[in-house]
Amino acid sequence: MSTRPPTGGEMVIRCLEREGVEVVYGYSGGAAMPMFDALIDSKIKFVLVRHEQGATHMADGFARASGKPGVVLVTSGPGATNTITGCLTALMDSVPMIVLCGQTISPMLGKDAFQEADVTGISYPVVKHSYLVKNSADIPRIMKEAFHIATTGRPGPVLIDLPKDVTQGPCTAPFVDEIRLPGYKIPGRCDAALLKKAAQLLSKSRKPLLYVGNGAVISGAGRAIQQLAEKLKAPIVNTLLGKGACPEDSPLNLGMLGMHGTAYANRAVQHCDLIFAIGARWDDRITGKVSEFCKDAVKLHIDIDVAEFGKIIQPDLSMPGDARLVVEDLLPLVGPCDTGDWWKELNGWRKAHPLKYPKKGGLRAQHVLDRLDKLGGRDCIITTDVGQHQMWAAQFCLTTKNRHWLSSGGAGTMGFGVPAAIGAAMATGKPAWAIVGDGGFQMTSCELATAMLQKVPIKILIINNRYLGMIRQWQELFFDNRLSGADLEGNPDFVKFADAFGMPAKRVRRAGDVDKVLKWAMAQKGPCLVEAEVVKEDNVFPMIPAGAGYDKMLIDRPKVRMDKPTGST
Amino acid sequence: MTTTTPLHTISLLVRNKPGVLVRTALIFSRRGYNIESLVVSPAFDLEIEGYRSAPGEFSRMTITCSGDPVILEQIIKQLEKLVDVVHAIDHTGQEAIESEIALVKLKAGIKDRTEILQVAENFKAKVVDFAAESLILRVQGESDKLDAFIDLLKPFGVVELVRSGKILMARGLATT
């Protein structure tokens, strides 16, 4: 037996094994070959995707569903740049991800070598951290640090750029277990004095509101938050990404707030006297016009990322820490608030403005999603793409379990839904519904091949309105219905498309057939696809126009001409 | 001349890694903020989180920039969020010692020299190059003092000016 030292590439793969990585998503290429070679001798499963962006969203879906970091392996230049959208998506939504990129040999760095790109440089704004490995002896330390950084504090993507000479040459450095990152601070528990102050503020409130975000999902704070709500007798609203931290079918839960939140959640925001952000970051989809947002309410804010305090909203009390630990520590300090009148108001709004949609005039996306929810959707993982279908799914598909709702919120990345469902189903073995638009589906639809190869239990539901629906909605409402670049003429026959991959598929056109088709899909063991041909022109309501105050919420189609929205996008 | 909001001086202790400068600069540039001056140099040995630093492990940065104080506070937090940044401190309004060096090249014949040397003496500036048609002066001190010095020299014909950018240290035992 020869006792040659491992190559750098082998060391990278061994470090992945030591971190407990079971699956890597990626695409090969010259500069990454030593790492691909090392994969052959590893227990790690490699999933060959059809486009590197798909690999990043699969790793992302894997991570969101399991809480474990997702891992991507790609080659240099275009392979690496194809991961950038996925890095942004993961960064914006605090998803732990490791992206390993091949790179040209180090003596050629900066010389426009074949497939060279300054990937570390390109990565800076879209990652939590990144490394260019110049010396194979650094591999064990960098791998250890990368996993630590990706998974701790506010999680995020870490990119590692690995020149081919570094991965091809020997690596004699031992594994590293100790991490030394001076200045990298991870808040954990919150100061007792702050907890006491929070309890005092809560005790004075008559109209408290718990506003729950992705930080609650990540830290697993849901149970503690639910207990807090029960103790305080306070309602809960959640953000798009906060769905599932606390069960949305609880009587204390008012559903999603913000631009397309439920009318009653938004009325609660408008009228509360205290709003308690728990792992939420006052995103512009939540606040609308910041100067008017909860103007007179006391604001409490728990966040593990102290840079969130005062970024958008200056809270009356900032509580740095892990959402679960902070809420658990707060629980014994609080008692019930006098919220009897508040609940009368809340229930009034709930009754006056339930989510609704027209039952006549063709098949409605809302009906399909409502039926999906009733026919077992709540027990599945749901991923979405971006657009109208995403908002309708958020409204009608209640999420009752943590890490069961996966949607690109911060970046709003079209093309996320299908690959994320593949990753989520692989991570959990659970069925995952990918609810996608006809536009976004086509951005990563090549991954149907990956789904078929991996035989994952994903169920793709295309809400086909033959438009970039959300764009059409904005143009209808705010641009005098002057449609521009919104018509998806040229769509393929989606059932035939699925068939070309060998994926069973059905189309539904009539409301009366929806249950049958959804049950058929529920019964499939492997991947399948349902295309719902819905009415072309439908709008998501309620809606708070971007940048407007909560008093400008449209519960229905407006009767008057609307001004162009002033808020972000 | 554009009127600017007062300059803020931010000191950073960073890990001496490739890219740390770009990552720092990006926090400013993504908002369209301009860095007015920037000085980076190796940090002296220091004790940090129970460790003695290795030589060359850390660097010091001093950045001056102008902008809305609320946004600058946010910038500081986002700088601190960078993995390679140990700490970032805005020293504006704090007791601190600051210093800057300037080299000034003047095209000056014999007849102006006495006057120039008088100005130089008043500012404790040193003549560091003495040629037939030109002089180079080196002056050190607070940035305002350098501004005043340069203004006085302008009529004599400043042909080149290079300033080091400001460095700063908090007074007493306060951390820089």
Ligand SMILES: Cc1ncc(C[n+]2csc(CCOP(=O)(O)OP(=O)(O)O)c2C)c(N)n1
């Ligand atoms: C990669 C990307 N490009 C563009 C957009 C802008 N955008 C947001 S929603 C949307 C329309 C999506 O259309 P479709 O996928 O058909 O879904 P629908 O809104 O019709 O449900 C577009 C183009 C985006 N979010 N992501």
